[in-house]
Structures are given as C-alpha cells and as structure tokens.
Amino acid sequence: MLFNRARLCIAGLLVALTLSGCAARPPADVLDPVAHTPRFTDKVDMLVATTRAVGDPSNPFAEYAGRAKHLNYATHTVSIPTHHIPGEIEWPDQVPPDPTRNFMTTDRQLLSRNQFIADVRRRARSGPEAGKVLIFVHGYNMLYQEAVYWMAQITHDSGFKGTPILFAWPSRGEGAMYIADRESSTYSRDYFEKMILEISAIPDVKQIDVLAHSMGAWLAVETLRQAAMKGHRKFYGKLNDVILASPDIDVNVFHTQLQTIGPLHPPMTILVSNDDKALALSTALNGGVERVGMVAARDVRVLEGARRYNLRVVDLTNVQDTGDQSHHNKFARSAPVIAAIGNGLANNNPNKQKSGVVSAVTDVGNSLIKVPVSIFTPVAAP
Secondary structure (H helix, E strand, O other): OHHHHHHHHHHHHHHHHOOOOOOOOOOHHHHOOOOOOOOOOEEEEEEEEEEEOOOOOOOOOOOOOOEEEEEEEEEEEEEEOOOOOOOOOOOOOOOOOOOOOOOEEEEEEEEOHHHHHHHHHHHHOOOOOOOEEEEEEOOOOOOHHHHHHHHHHHHHHHOOOOEEEEEEOOOOOOOOOHHHHHHHHHHOHHHHHHHHHHHHOOOOOOEEEEEEEOHHHHHHHHHHHHHHHHOOOOOOOOEEEEEEEOOOOEHHHHHHHHHHHOOOOOOEEEEEOOOOHHHHHHHHHOOOOOEHHHOOOOOHHHHHHHHHHOEEEEEOOOOOOOOOOOOOOHHHHOHHHHHHHHHHHOOOOOOOOOOEEEOOOOOOHHHHOOOOHHHEEEOOOO
C-alpha cells in the first residue's frame, strides 16, 4: 500500500515532465506515410539507430516493445509545413494532414545494418555539408514518434544540411517511468558507442556532432566516458561539437565523468536554466542532489569546471518559452536558440575553440554560440 501511494505521488508529479505540455500525446499513426507527397514543402530525410525492440511490424518502434539485443535501423522523411513556426512542431490534427499547417511523414523504411552504413556513406559524399553528421539523443518520457518529429524540427530549424541521425533509446514514454527510462538509457551505452565507432570508420564522414537532451545527455556522457577509458574518446578524430541541453546528470557524477573524459576540443557546450522545473523534480527524486542542467552559470563550480575541463556553459534562464511550462526544452522550442545552435555547429564559427561562461543570454539569436564579448566570461586554458 505504501509503495502504491508513493508510486501514485511520483506519477502525479512527473506529469510536469511531459515534453510538449499538451493534453494529448501524438498517436503512433503519425508515422504512417501519406499517400500523396507534397512537392512544395521542405523535407527532412533522417536516419535512425535505435535500441528499441521491433514491435508492430506495420509501425515497428512507435509502440514500446522493450529493449533490443542489437541495434535496429530505419529511415524517415518528414515534411515541414509551409506555415511552420520555428521552435514548434505542428502536429497533424486531421487526416490526411494539411501540408501547409502540419508536419507529416512522407516515407518510412526499416534498414539493415549494411543499408544504414551504406546510406551514411552515400550522404557523406554529396550535399552542401557533405561529411558532417549530427546525432540527436532524446530525453526521458519520449515516444518514438515524438523523437522522430523532434529530430525533424531540430534539423530544419537549426539549418543543418549534413546527415541527421536520431539515436532512439527505449523510453517508455510515460511520466511515472523515470527509473525505468534511466535504466534503458544506461542499457544503451554500448550500442551508442558502437554506432559512433562504425560511423566514424567511414572515410567520407569527416565530422560528428552530438546534441543530447535531458536524460539523453546522461547516455551521451557515459558513452564518452567509457570511450575515453578504451582510448578512443575522439572516435578517430571525428568527434567535434558535443552539446548537452538541460542535462539530467548529478553534478557530482558529472565531475567524475569529466575527470575521465578530459577536456574536449572544441569545448563541450552545456545549456543550463535555473528555472527548469523538470530538473527541479529530478533533483527531488534523486535525494536533493542538483542536476547539471539547472546549476546557475555564475556558480563557482561552473566557472572552475569551465576552466578545468574546457567547457562552454550557456545560461538560458532568461530565454522566454511560453509554450512549455516546464522550461525544460528551450534548446529546441526557442527559435533563436535552435538557430544559434545551428550557427554554432558551423565550421566557420570564430568562437568554436573558446571555453567560458555565457551568463546573461536572452532571445538574442546568434549571440548564443557566437558569444559577444559583453556577456562572455573567458577562462584560462586548462
């Protein structure tokens, strides 16, 4: 009885962590390809590697089916509506969806491992940003269809033109399953490392960037830690930008992880916000130990960490996000922030090698990553 009461209490509290803040979650059938593909909309053609087990063969990963014992692969093409608002996902609200108002799936295919590698190789040989790969690792309480559409929105709104890859771990997509999700993200470490190694071994791939959100940041940093212990933390010299958005990581554990990983070049970027209600709840669930994603940028520990481990810490507390009461998803929901992330991934960014703390960011567009001197606190090189 006591356990059930505690579980119900946690379930009620974890409603605050719902990704979109909307009353309804998107159904699995949003991934069903439309019969007629609109020619006049932008398309995001992404690859997926996942530790989700195959469920319903007609829509393999959209319904939770447990943890796979090997990586599964897929490709999705998502159409972006002509009236898209940057920072938003305009979920389909009719059948068929309206291409001027709604995101819609125009193609979906399962791939073998060999097909996945061949597709990465093919994409790396052509296009405006040939050789560049962006891997997105989603966070807690994420349905597969949400992860796919988030990847589409992030790719489009950031302006990234290379090869987008979603790494989808088997989140249960339920508010009360925080602990189960934590275990599933940890379960996926070896598979994530294997995927990056296989991609980095492709000669045509020149640069791999990683964007990880919330609990996905835990998975990403744990993977970097074990890669460092094995002697390949830079993945054949191809690991480039690592961006942790609202990382749900114990601050003390993060310190020990960084001790093993060591300073990265360019600096690891951490997006924090001390009004993050989701991480405040995570802090409570984890015995009151602060999460990295909500530690104030002026905290002496942050300044010291930026110096010692070559970090770029960006404080998003003052960035407005009226559509998300949890303040946990600013990295993607704020149009200026996601655009600035895209600019920050560009190779011609003059500040890519600078570490330090951005202590007063508001909705100022490119200044998020192209840090203006007025709000940038440089630190001595480690």
